[in-house]
Amino acid sequence: MSEQKYTPGQHPSLPPPQNLVGPVAWAREHLFSGPYNSALTLAALYLLYVIVPPLFDWALFSANFTGDSPEACTNDDGACWVFISVWFEQLMYGQFPEDSIWRIETAYIVAILASIPLFFNRVSIKIKGGLAVFLLTVYPIMCFYLFYGGSFGLEVIETPLWGGLFLTLVIAVTGIVASFPLGIVLALGRRSQMPVVRTICVVFIEFWRGIPLITVLFMASVMFPLFVPEELNPDKLLRALIGVALFSSAYMAEVIRGGLQAIPKGQYEAADSLGLSYWKSMIFIILPQALKMVIPGIVNTFIGLFKDTTLVLIIGLFDLLGMAQKAATNPDWIAYNIEGYVFAAFGFFIFCFSMSRYSQRLERKLNTSH
Numbered sequence: 001m002s003e004q005k006y007t008p009g010q011h012p013s014l015p016p017p018q019n020l021v022g023p024v025a026w027a028r029e030h031l032f033s034g035p036y037n038s039a040l041t042l043a044a045l046y047l048l049y050v051i052v053p054p055l056f057d058w059a060l061f062s063a064n065f066t067g068d069s070p071e072a073c074t075n076d077d078g079a080c081w082v083f084i085s086v087w088f089e090q091l092m093y094g095q096f097p098e099d100s101i102w103r104i105e106t107a108y109i110v111a112i113l114a115s116i117p118l119f120f121n122r123v124s125i126k127i128k129g130g131l132a133v134f135l136l137t138v139y140p141i142m143c144f145y146l147f148y149g150g151s152f153g154l155e156v157i158e159t160p161l162w163g164g165l166f167l168t169l170v171i172a173v174t175g176i177v178a179s180f181p182l183g184i185v186l187a188l189g190r191r192s193q194m195p196v197v198r199t200i201c202v203v204f205i206e207f208w209r210g211i212p213l214i215t216v217l218f219m220a221s222v223m224f225p226l227f228v229p230e231e232l233n234p235d236k237l238l239r240a241l242i243g244v245a246l247f248s249s250a251y252m253a254e255v256i257r258g259g260l261q262a263i264p265k266g267q268y269e270a271a272d273s274l275g276l277s278y279w280k281s282m283i284f285i286i287l288p289q290a291l292k293m294v295i296p297g298i299v300n301t302f303i304g305l306f307k308d309t310t311l312v313l314i315i316g317l318f319d320l321l322g323m324a325q326k327a328a329t330n331p332d333w334i335a336y337n338i339e340g341y342v343f344a345a346f347g348f349f350i351f352c353f354s355m356s357r358y359s360q361r362l363e364r365k366l367n368t369s370h
Helices: 022-030 035-061 082-093 098-119 125-147 164-190 195-209 213-227 236-262 265-273 278-293 295-315 320-328 337-366
Strands: none
Touching: 082 098, 082 164, 082 320, 082 337, 098 125, 125 164, 164 195, 164 236, 164 295, 164 320, 195 236, 213 236, 213 295, 236 278, 236 295, 265 278, 278 295, 295 320, 295 337, 320 337
């Protein structure tokens, strides 16, 4: 066997030891690094073995997918996804008239087309700014006329007919868009040097943070109409939107206040040394840094708000989860409520997970610590 020859000063290219690289080394380091970790790994694998195969069998292999009636669900050991296909339109749009669903779909398409350029770095700031202004000003007005109608020859569709995922998105998006700027104003007001402004903001924040959202919705729906004339009584959905926005803005204010307190004092002094006014220093120097630091908290508040939309069921509004529960109370489908809950949970997971992933991407993009 010939010996390998190499020039002095050069090292032979030898592969690394097998026990230091590859999947085996990774498993030894992360899963079986000691008796305790090894026991936990084996216990987790056993739980996956017990849970995952029956779950896949119920959801996929033994499930019923085709049909238009409960009689199509012949396998009692599998899920009846026929329930979802039959009630899909109600789960998406509630009792919205079938011949007017194109109005909702048009709003969805416009929102998607206007939002896509915002996620690409190559698009100019001017175009992104124009699209953002459109989404925050023109788009809500367009949606109002599309959804509610009453103008441009569109039939009026009362809000009690709104429901399903459509209603969930209306409440969540309205609450998010309204609570964010209001939360910024409240956070700045709570740190204000003017006692009156600071007191008003503190009282507002502590009041709304001290009561549960279900109480806010109940008061807005049941108690508020008792204290105002009938001609001034707003729509039930509008009252819910206002209550959700005010409730979420209080939590948003505390998240943003934490970011403002984390800004070093030197940043405020630097803004003063440049001769900037209070609002200019906040808009151009303080707030950009503070908001970047609390992105996880802001998105966490948004996700909590999105999930809290299910509470509107208490005032007779049927969102995605409420519509799934309502469909399961039908005498013909009363045995298939699990499928409705699974579908609603999957829908909420998709939206909440997407918000979480985008926030992480935004954190990495704005990270200036390296």
